[in-house]
Amino acid sequence: MKTSRISALAASASLVLASAAMTVPAEAHSTGIHDNCTKFNNKYPHGVGKRGAHDHGGDVTNFKRSNKIYRIANNHNSTLDGDNDGIACERA
Numbered sequence: 001m002k003t004s005r006i007s008a009l010a011a012s013a014s015l016v017l018a019s020a021a022m023t024v025p026a027e028a029h030s031t032g033i034h035d036n037c038t039k040f041n042n043k044y045p046h047g048v049g050k051r052g053a054h055d056h057g058g059d060v061t062n063f064k065r066s067n068k069i070y071r072i073a074n075n076h077n078s079t080l081d082g083d084n085d086g087i088a089c090e091r092a
């Protein structure tokens, strides 16, 4: 009696786990232009930085300045600003 109850519980637990696994998308979540710098630079060729940001790596000064666009990009994918200088995907 006890064993069959435990088996039933285990069976329903397996069902819950199986349906949870089925809800996971087959492919990684895509964030559109925020997937990587290649896509981001298609829209913003020199990157997007916060107002007043300075390129750590060198001399990129022609990036688009927008606190809002930078914040949205960084929230979607913080690796877009890997060197954390306040400019996402800076490119000369």
Ligand SMILES: [Ca+2]
Pocket: 080, 081, 082, 083, 084, 085, 086, 087, 088, 089, 090
């Ligand atoms: Ca950067």
